[in-house]
Amino acid sequence: MIFNRYRRGLFITSFLAAPVILYLVYVISPYIQAFYIAMTDWRGVTATPRFIGLDNFERLLGDGTFWKAVSHNGALLLLLPLITIVIALFFAFLLNVGGPQGVTGIRGSKFYRVVFFFPQVLAVAVVAVLFQQVFRPDGSGMLNGPLMALGLPPIGFLSDPDVAFWSVLGVMVWQAVGFYVVLFSAGLASIPRDMFEAAQIDGAGRLSLFFRITLPLLWDTVQVAWVYLGILALDVFAIVWVMTDQHGGPDFSTTVMAAEIYRNAFQYFRFGYASALGVVMFFFTVGFAILSLRLSRRERIEY
Numbered sequence: 001m002i003f004n005r006y007r008r009g010l011f012i013t014s015f016l017a018a019p020v021i022l023y024l025v026y027v028i029s030p031y032i033q034a035f036y037i038a039m040t041d042w043r044g045v046t047a048t049p050r051f052i053g054l055d056n057f058e059r060l061l062g063d064g065t066f067w068k069a070v071s072h073n074g075a076l077l078l079l080l081p082l083i084t085i086v087i088a089l090f091f092a093f094l095l096n097v098g099g100p101q102g103v104t105g106i107r108g109s110k111f112y113r114v115v116f117f118f119p120q121v122l123a124v125a126v127v128a129v130l131f132q133q134v135f136r137p138d139g140s141g142m143l144n145g146p147l148m149a150l151g152l153p154p155i156g157f158l159s160d161p162d163v164a165f166w167s168v169l170g171v172m173v174w175q176a177v178g179f180y181v182v183l184f185s186a187g188l189a190s191i192p193r194d195m196f197e198a199a200q201i202d203g204a205g206r207l208s209l210f211f212r213i214t215l216p217l218l219w220d221t222v223q224v225a226w227v228y229l230g231i232l233a234l235d236v237f238a239i240v241w242v243m244t245d246q247h248g249g250p251d252f253s254t255t256v257m258a259a260e261i262y263r264n265a266f267q268y269f270r271f272g273y274a275s276a277l278g279v280v281m282f283f284f285t286v287g288f289a290i291l292s293l294r295l296s297r298r299e300r301i302e303y
Helices: 002-037 055-061 064-097 109-121 124-134 144-149 164-189 193-201 206-217 219-235 238-243 257-266 271-295
Strands: none
Touching: 002 271, 055 271, 064 109, 064 164, 064 206, 064 219, 064 257, 064 271, 109 164, 124 164, 124 238, 164 219, 164 238, 193 206, 206 219, 219 271, 238 257, 257 271
16 A cells, blocks of 8 residues: 555656756746846856845836836736726626627627737737837828828827827737637636526616626636736836837836846846846736735635
């Protein structure tokens, strides 16, 4: 009995060893190296970087561009999950429960899901280049062209410091919302129709169906979506980097922490300082995930 248990444990361990070793080498080891490099003045050319302790982190405290990046990530962390989830829940509810008869979905709901999901098929860089053309400040821009044809002044979607951030946020919502429409639709499909029909017989309207049945039963899915979108808001890079031509927008009005890490590492060759930025972003991301999971914890509703 003991021998069989030992063989079974050895068998399981042999299968787990390879992925664990790969994870340690390619994930944990780079994190440890980044923590070490963050406490050096390494510029990528010396074999033995000079250890400077916490000087890079002290320098961060007085870096105005860093604080701009943090504020933009913070704004995205608040707005991107909220706006995306609200829009996605609305469309998912409409597609699955908003039909004209009873609590059925609207006609052509499968086609609409494909349309909503289409932005997810496009690469992030492609989306950024596409919206660069949409936001062009001259008459060839999809948005400014009609404005100028009507005799109105063009809007600097990516050149006006007061508008650039909101343009980037709008693109991020546009790209993300389709995936969560499909995700919430899958969750809605798993809710028994009898629950909606019984509530409707009792006189529940659309708002009551949403807030009293749909949202409570989809809460676990909403929680996961919030965490994923929050991590996306903290790790966003390609959209900002490509749309704003690697400049972080006018007066760094759209720069984010990931862009500052790349700029300091591969443009200024300050790898120690860039690693310090990465360490800060690592703790922001992990802290957000832990905090959001704890705050949104609730008892599971069985149905």
